[in-house]
Amino acid sequence: MQSRPPSRQPESAAQPASTPVGASDFGLVNSLEGVIEAALKNLDPEQAGLLRNDLILRLRTAGRTAARPVNTPYVNTIPPGAEPLYPGNRDLERRIKSLARWNAMAMVVNAQRDGAEVGGHISSYASMATLYEVAYNHFFRGGDNKWPADLVYFQGHTAPGNYARAFLEYRLEESHLHNFRRELAAGGGLSSYPHPYLMPDFWQFPTVSMGLGPILSIYQARFVRYLKARGLLKTEMEPRIWAFVGDGESDEPETFSALTLAAREGLDNLTWVVNCNLQRLDGPVRGNGKIIQELEGVFRGAGWNVIKVIWGSQWDELFARDELGLLQRRMDEVLDGDFQKYTVAPGSYIRRHFFGKYTGLLRLVDHLTDDELTRLVRGGHDPVKVYAAYKAAVEHQGGPTAILAKTVKGYGLGEAGEGRNISHQQKKMNEKELREFRARFDVPISDEDIVDTPFFRPARTSRETRYLLERRRKLGGFVPKREVKAEPLQTPRLEAFQELLKGSGAGEASTTKSFVRLLSVLARDPNIGRRVVPIIPDEARTFGIDPLFSQIGIYSAKGQLYEPVDKEAGFSFYRETKDGQILEEGITEAGAMASFVAAGTAYANHGINLIPFYIYYSMFGPQRVGDLFWLAGDSRTKGFLLGATSGRTTLNGEGLQHQDGHSPLNASTVPTLYVYDPAFAYEVVAIVCDGMKRMFEEGEEIMYYLCLYNEGYPQPPMPPGCAEGIIKGLYKFKPGPEGKKHRAHILGSGGIIRSALRAQEILAARYDVSADVWSATSYKNLRNEALLAERWNLLHPAQPARKPFVQQLLENETGPFVAVSDYMKLVPDQIAKWVPGGLTTLGTDGFGRSETRASLRRFFENDAECAVLGVLHALAQRGAISRDTAAQAIRDLNIDPEKDFPKLAAF
Ligand SMILES: Cc1ncc(C[n+]2csc(CCOP(=O)(O)OP(=O)(O)O)c2C)c(N)n1
Numbered sequence: 053m054q055s056r057p058p059s060r061q062p063e064s065a066a067q068p069a070s071t072p073v074g075a076s077d078f079g080l081v082n083s084l085e086g087v088i089e090a091a092l093k094n095l096d097p098e099q100a101g102l103l104r105n106d107l108i109l110r111l112r113t114a115g116r117t118a119a120r121p122v123n124t125p126y127v128n129t130i131p132p133g134a135e136p137l138y139p140g141n142r143d144l145e146r147r148i149k150s151l152a153r154w155n156a157m158a159m160v161v162n163a164q165r166d167g168a169e170v171g172g173h174i175s176s177y178a179s180m181a182t183l184y185e186v187a188y189n190h191f192f193r194g195g196d197n198k199w200p201a202d203l204v205y206f207q208g209h210t211a212p213g214n215y216a217r218a219f220l221e222y223r224l225e226e227s228h229l230h231n232f233r234r235e236l237a238a239g240g241g242l243s244s245y246p247h248p249y250l251m252p253d254f255w256q257f258p259t260v261s262m263g264l265g266p267i268l269s270i271y272q273a274r275f276v277r278y279l280k281a282r283g284l285l286k287t288e289m290e291p292r293i294w295a296f297v298g299d300g301e302s303d304e305p306e307t308f309s310a311l312t313l314a315a316r317e318g319l320d321n322l323t324w325v326v327n328c329n330l331q332r333l334d335g336p337v338r339g340n341g342k343i344i345q346e347l348e349g350v351f352r353g354a355g356w357n358v359i360k361v362i363w364g365s366q367w368d369e370l371f372a373r374d375e376l377g378l379l380q381r382r383m384d385e386v387l388d389g390d391f392q393k394y395t396v397a398p399g400s401y402i403r404r405h406f407f408g409k410y411t412g413l414l415r416l417v418d419h420l421t422d423d424e425l426t427r428l429v430r431g432g433h434d435p436v437k438v439y440a441a442y443k444a445a446v447e448h449q450g451g452p453t454a455i456l457a458k459t460v461k462g463y464g465l466g467e468a469g470e471g472r473n474i475s476h477q478q479k480k481m482n483e484k485e486l487r488e489f490r491a492r493f494d495v496p497i498s499d500e501d502i503v504d505t506p507f508f509r510p511a512r513t514s515r516e517t518r519y520l521l522e523r524r525r526k527l528g529g530f531v532p533k534r535e536v537k538a539e540p541l542q543t544p545r546l547e548a549f550q551e552l553l554k555g556s557g558a559g560e561a562s563t564t565k566s567f568v569r570l571l572s573v574l575a576r577d578p579n580i581g582r583r584v585v586p587i588i589p590d591e592a593r594t595f596g597i598d599p600l601f602s603q604i605g606i607y608s609a610k611g612q613l614y615e616p617v618d619k620e621a622g623f624s625f626y627r628e629t630k631d632g633q634i635l636e637e638g639i640t641e642a643g644a645m646a647s648f649v650a651a652g653t654a655y656a657n658h659g660i661n662l663i664p665f666y667i668y669y670s671m672f673g674p675q676r677v678g679d680l681f682w683l684a685g686d687s688r689t690k691g692f693l694l695g696a697t698s699g700r701t702t703l704n705g706e707g708l709q710h711q712d713g714h715s716p717l718n719a720s721t722v723p724t725l726y727v728y729d730p731a732f733a734y735e736v737v738a739i740v741c742d743g744m745k746r747m748f749e750e751g752e753e754i755m756y757y758l759c760l761y762n763e764g765y766p767q768p769p770m771p772p773g774c775a776e777g778i779i780k781g782l783y784k785f786k787p788g789p790e791g792k793k794h795r796a797h798i799l800g801s802g803g804i805i806r807s808a809l810r811a812q813e814i815l816a817a818r819y820d821v822s823a824d825v826w827s828a829t830s831y832k833n834l835r836n837e838a839l840l841a842e843r844w845n846l847l848h849p850a851q852p853a854r855k856p857f858v859q860q861l862l863e864n865e866t867g868p869f870v871a872v873s874d875y876m877k878l879v880p881d882q883i884a885k886w887v888p889g890g891l892t893t894l895g896t897d898g899f900g901r902s903e904t905r906a907s908l909r910r911f912f913e914n915d916a917e918c919a920v921l922g923v924l925h926a927l928a929q930r931g932a933i934s935r936d937t938a939a940q941a942i943r944d945l946n947i948d949p950e951k952d953f954p955k956l957a958a959f
């Protein structure tokens with residue numbers, strides 16, 4: 053049956069009864085009933101599906117608009133007769149839930165007090181409490197028994213409810229609850245939202261940036277299958293992945309972006325619970341429509357199993373007596389905006405406006421008082437309905453399940469915010485509201501105490517506590533819990549990559565190609581080869597990684613059911629296998645990042661160290677999915693992010709959208725991310741080896757970002773003694789020649805170091821300048837180290853000052869410093885403050901252009917000639933050479949001072 057378009061009537065009067073339009077109106081009733089009867093009797097679900105498809109096809113062929121099979125009536129998917137018996141003690145569970153509600157509310161109200169005003173959210177959890185409690189008591193598996201713990205993506209704004217639960221479980225104390233959102237208070241506090249970075253023993257998944265929890269959960273569920281297929285997760289029972297999603301959150305593009313992947317991969321280890329409280333922050337999610345119906349269509353269309361939990365048990369009796377289908381009709385036609393209104397309106401209003409639409413419907417509730425009408429709860433607040441849905445979801449095979457649970461935002465807050473548009477922001481409650489809340493949920497707090505909103509927890513020996521602890525014990529312990537149990541790895545040393553360290557001789561290689569070589573060697577490493585997880589969003593051929601396809605295979609749950617078109621192509625043919633190692637994600641940087649996070653946190657969530665290498669088109673890295681970079685840091689992800697085709701002028705031809713001149717800046721914003729811009733293959737090797745050692749041997753929860761370029765040039769052998777400088781961020785790569793009149797220094801990074809090297813030659817040959825060329829592998833590292841030294845000095849004025857590494861390294865050098873980069877000038881400028889005599893910077897601010905490398909470099913002014921000019925200018929400023937020499941050089945070097953330059957916003 054379809055949800056019909058609403059027929060809006062004047063709100064004042066009850067309408068005369070009318071029978072809904074249906075089969076009987078066309079005299080079809082007998083034959084249609086007959087068909088349905090026969091189908092029910094004789095057909096299995098698959099055959100019934102075929103019959104339905106056939107009917108739709110014939111209607112379409114005959115030119116009739118065929119029904120959309122993606123929607124079902126606005127009613128519970130599981131009929132009352134098919135519900136299992138509730139296995140728990142309803143009374144005790146309700147008391148526990150009520151106390152969780154109270155304590156969650158009290159945390160937020162208290163956090164607002166005493167001028168702290170640190171905020172919090174009451175209403176999201178108030179709508180979610182039953183959805184969580186049924187799972188806590190009956191479904192979420194902990195990791196203390198033999199099976200792996202479920203992985204739960206809790207809705208971020210409901211964190212107070214999870215803390216309140218942990219308090220009742222005696223995992224947290226009152227002092228913690230008092231310090232909700234006061235993390236710097238003595239004794240520590242509780243983070244506002246789920247942040248593994250801030251509460252590394254508790255939270256596993258950051259979810260408060262809406263849309264990211266949902267997409268992460270899908271890739272996590274797929275990652276579990278990947279681990280199993282590769283023999284890395286050896287367990288019969290796999291963890292279930294739960295995601296609690298807001299209905300408003302479904303508008304975020306990430307939320308739905310991977311739905312079809314979940315269905316395609318048959319992820320029946322995944323359950324989403326969408327809390328359809330019909331509201332988001334400002335107002336209704338779909339005031340003029342029906343979010344549950346819309347979501348049902350989306351999920352079903354994407355191939356998910358959908359279970360709607362719309363009405364609580366009290367409605368069952370009404371539906372059972374609804375012989376004319378009027379109740380169903382009314383359900384189908386009422387808009388969410390009106391449903392929201394019914395939650396705040398008195399029973400008389402509901403009677404008149406909801407039931408009063410049809411006289412027959414009005415009669416259906418004759419036996420109920422107005423008060424009773426307001427207590428006809430929604431399905432998401434009824435443990436029986438929720439339990440039935442969860443059980444069906446975990447038993448469902450072949451694909452993921454979405455439970456669409458209808459609830460009331462701010463449930464139980466009464467006038468303080470139940471169902472109101474201000475509900476989301478509600479953080480305060482007056483005494484009257486507190487009393488009502490207490491009465492509604494039977495919270496044993498006295499009249500004198502209530503204004504202080506004290507926390508309340510039953511004694512350890514109480515029935516409530518014993519019950520909930522016993523439930524958790526049976527289910528395998530507490531959830532959420534983050535635990536690092538992974539064994540450290542034995543990672544290779546530099547020597548394993550001799551081939552790359554000795555340089556390319558006369559041959560040429562790009563840093564990208566060199567990295568691919570490194571990856572291929574690494575994949576063969578006897579200790580860690582199998583732990584390498586290459587992740588690629590459809591760019592493997594661009595980067596030259598395709599030979600890995602045949603070496604280690606592309607993961608595919610189905611293997612390869614077709615004959616690949618390029619089977620004869622040798623190494624690079626598209627080889628999909630069930631135990632493939634490469635995660636080839638297709639064109640989804642968000643999805644690939646979700647895989648990166650899943651792999652890079654496996655050490656905590658699956659007890660196994662894996663080494664993810666996510667290689668992508670650098671422009672579509674942090675610029676495209678910066679929030680996921682941030683989330684990766686919060687998640688304590690370990691691994692390597694490789695921005696290939698980087699550099700605004702090195703990626704030639706592609707122009708404005710592709711030429712990346714700023715990712716190191718974006719990446720620099722993530723505190724735990726080390727950002728490197730290596731110039732040579734041996735630097736790549738040194739950085740990756742150091743990173744592997746720190747992350748996977750020593751257990752540091754950090755990440756690495758490397759810029760990789762596609763320009764081929766001769767790769768020099770690794771000079772002795774430079775390893776430390778590479779890691780710290782700066783070392784002298786090539787000193788200038790002896791016997792010149794002037795001294796200078798050029799800092800180069802990435803492939804553009806070659807501008808510095810050519811400038812070095814020109815300066816020596818034509819301008820009597822000996823310029824040292826330095827390789828600046830990480831401005832971010834240099835800056836952070838200097839910032840820490842400065843901070844120490846600030847706080848310890850009476851002690852000998854610490855000198856930043858960069859300053860120590862450069863202070864004894866003579867002559868000016870010039871930096872040349874393929875990134876915005878801000879990248880090298882990060883260290884300008886500590887460079888003796890200041891820093892002249894050449895970089896690539898502005899939108900890119902499609903052009904050759906040479907033209908681009910002149911346009912942006914980071915080619916060798918411009919680097920020469922930079923040095924001469926700096927020398928002239930110091931009075932070492934005359935300004936005329938610099939002016940003459942502009943002519944000699946063929947630089948047009950009036951030439952085009954990228955437009956920059958400026959006064
Ligand atoms: C990416 C992002 N944008 C905006 C917000 C701010 N925000 C927090 S909660 C919220 C409304 C959530 O509504 P819904 O998803 O329906 O969840 P509910 O609280 O109703 O359960 C918004 C907009 C956010 N946390 N993340």
Ligand SMILES: [Mg+2]
Nearest residue numbers: 299300331332
């Ligand atoms: Mg909502």
